[in-house]
Structure formats: structure tokens, C-alpha cells
Amino acid sequence: MKLKDKVVIITGGAKGIGFGCASVFDRHGATVVILDKDETAGADAAQQLQRGHFRACDVTDHAAMHSVIDSTADTLGQLDCIVNNAGWHPPAMSIDDTSVEDFDAQVRLNLTSTFMGCKYALPHLRKTRGSIVIIASFAGELGQPMASAYSATKAGQLGLTRSLASECAADNVRINAISPSNVDTPLMRQWAASLPNPQSALDAVCDTQPTGRMASIEEIGEIGAFLASDEASFITGQSILADLGASLAYGVKRIERAAT
Numbered sequence: 001m002k003l004k005d006k007v008v009i010i011t012g013g014a015k016g017i018g019f020g021c022a023s024v025f026d027r028h029g030a031t032v033v034i035l036d037k038d039e040t041a042g043a044d045a046a047q048q049l050q051r052g053h054f055r056a057c058d059v060t061d062h063a064a065m066h067s068v069i070d071s072t073a074d075t076l077g078q079l080d081c082i083v084n085n086a087g088w089h090p091p092a093m094s095i096d097d098t099s100v101e102d103f104d105a106q107v108r109l110n111l112t113s114t115f116m117g118c119k120y121a122l123p124h125l126r127k128t129r130g131s132i133v134i135i136a137s138f139a140g141e142l143g144q145p146m147a148s149a150y151s152a153t154k155a156g157q158l159g160l161t162r163s164l165a166s167e168c169a170a171d172n173v174r175i176n177a178i179s180p181s182n183v184d185t186p187l188m189r190q191w192a193a194s195l196p197n198p199q200s201a202l203d204a205v206c207d208t209q210p211t212g213r214m215a216s217i218e219e220i221g222e223i224g225a226f227l228a229s230d231e232a233s234f235i236t237g238q239s240i241l242a243d244l245g246a247s248l249a250y251g252v253k254r255i256e257r258a259a260t
């Protein structure tokens with residue numbers, strides 16, 4: 001119960017990593033407010049929690065974000081954490097096929113929304129000495145071919161994490177990121193389904209990790225819960241590489257499958 005009596009907003013909390021965070025935070029005692037543009041999945045997700053709430057919100061909508069964050073803090077009396085998670089990875093696309101409009105849309109969804117979540121939550125978080133968790137990506141740490149717009153937004157989130165952490169340290173608000181390699185989510189499955197051989201794409205993604213598997217959404221949720229809790233009271237401005245060794249060593253990672 002490391003988050004007992006904490007009030008937490010999770011963007012994109014209806015599915016995938018966001019829902020993993022919502023269920024783990026709930027299990028640790030938090031009151032969780034899911035923000036999502038998918039009203040059916042969002043309402044369903046909140047119902048599965050012990051202390052779940054759902055507010056329909058498109059995170060690209062500046063006024064909606066501001067209003068839902070303020071009203072959550074007003075209604076529930078406090079805000080202790082925001083998890084900026086909502087985002088999207090487009091199908092593999094070269095820079096030649098990526099329009100400036102595509103790039104701007106990625107920035108708006110993945111990066112500007114994170115900036116807005118931080119900006120509008122901070123006045124409330126200063127009062128509670130709260131924290132911010134940002135779901136960035138391995139792609140922001142290492143880069144990813146055929147995903148230049150996505151990787152740029154994720155690298156931008158890491159810059160925001162470090163800069164804000166330093167700016168807000170004196171307010172006792174901590175800001176940290178998680179950079180997962182591969183997580184089994186609806187987005188991951190949609191991406192694989194867009195390729196000619198979805199199963200071999202998923203196998204290749206699994207083999208990025210030396211153990212040959214992706215993370216579960218709950219494993220990422222547990223890292224988020226740790227970062228949001230007082231157990232992480234001396235950690236700010238960091239990005240946790242959640243990759244089960246994908247960034248380690250040189251060459252082929254999953255020896256058994258490669259040898260067969």
C-alpha cells in the first residue's frame with residue numbers, strides 16, 4: 001500500500017501501459033482518475049478498480065486537459081501524481097513518407113500533451129509535494145529507424161523530465177520517466193498486425209530482450225508506483241530503462257533462438 005491515500009491522474013489509462021499503471025496504483029491504495037479519449041474502455045477500466053474514476057479527455061485538447069486536472073484536484077481535494085502516458089507509435093515510416101503534418105501531430109499527442117499534463121498538474125503537486133511519471137520510450141533513448149517523429153517526441157519527453165526535475169526540485173516535486181523497450185499492449189499488437197507477418201514481428205520484438213519476452217503492463221505499473229511513492233524520495237530527473245537487458249551487450253541478444 002505504498003500509495004495509500006494518494007490521488008493520481010493517469011492519461012491514456014483505459015488500456016495498455018496506462019491501465020497497467022492504473023491497476024497497480026489502485027492495488028497500492030491510490031485513488032486513480034483515468035483520462036482517456038476512449039469513453040467505453042475508460043469507463044470499463046475504472047470499474048475494474050477499487051477506487052477508480054474515469055474522465056473523458058483528449059490529451060491533445062489544451063483547454064480540456066487544464067479543466068479536467070483542476071476539477072479532479074478540486075473534487076478529490078488534492079492531487080499527488082500525474083502519469084503522462086497517452087501516446088501513439090505510428091506504423092514504420094521513412095522520413096520521406098512522413099509529412100510535416102504527421103510530425104506536428106506526433107509532437108502534439110506525445111510531447112505537447114506531456115508538457116500540458118506537467119504544467120497544469122504542477123500547481124496542485126506543489127501543495128502535496130507530489131510527483132510526475134512520464135512514460136517515454138527506449139526509442140527516445142536509443143533512436144529507432146523508420147520512426148523519426150516518434151523517437152523525437154520520446155527524446156523530447158526525456159529532456160522535459162530532466163529540465164523540469166531541476167526546475168521543480170526546490171518545490172519538492174519529483175519528475176521521473178520510464179523508458180520501456182517492448183510491452184505487450186494493444187498498441188504493440190496493432191503495430192504487428194499492420195505488418196505482413198505479425199507473428200514473426202512479435203517474435204523479433206520478444207528477442208530484443210535476452211529472455212525472449214516483452215514486459216507485461218503490470219511490470220511497468222510497478223515501476224511507476226515505485227517512482228510515485230515515498231520509496232523514491234531521493235530520485236528525480238531520471239529515466240528508468242525498463243528493458244530486461246535489451247540495451248546490454250553487443251550483438252544478438254537471444255542466443256537460443258538465434259542458434260536454432
Ligand SMILES: NC(=O)c1ccc[n+]([C@@H]2O[C@H](COP(=O)([O-])OP(=O)(O)OC[C@H]3O[C@@H](n4cnc5c(N)ncnc54)[C@H](O)[C@@H]3O)[C@@H](O)[C@H]2O)c1
Pocket residue numbers: 011012013014015016017018035036037038041057058059060085086087088089109110135136137138179180181182183184185186187188
Ligand atoms: N507498448 C510498448 O512497447 C511501448 C514501449 C515504449 C513506450 N510506450 C509508450 O507507452 C505509452 C502507452 O502505450 P501503449 O502501448 O500502452 O498504447 P495503447 O494504444 O495500448 O494504449 C494507449 C491508451 O492511450 C489512449 N489515448 C491515445 N490517444 C489519446 C488521446 N489523444 N487522448 C487521450 N487518450 C488517448 C488510448 O485510448 C489507449 O487507452 C505511449 O506513450 C507509448 O509511446 C509503449
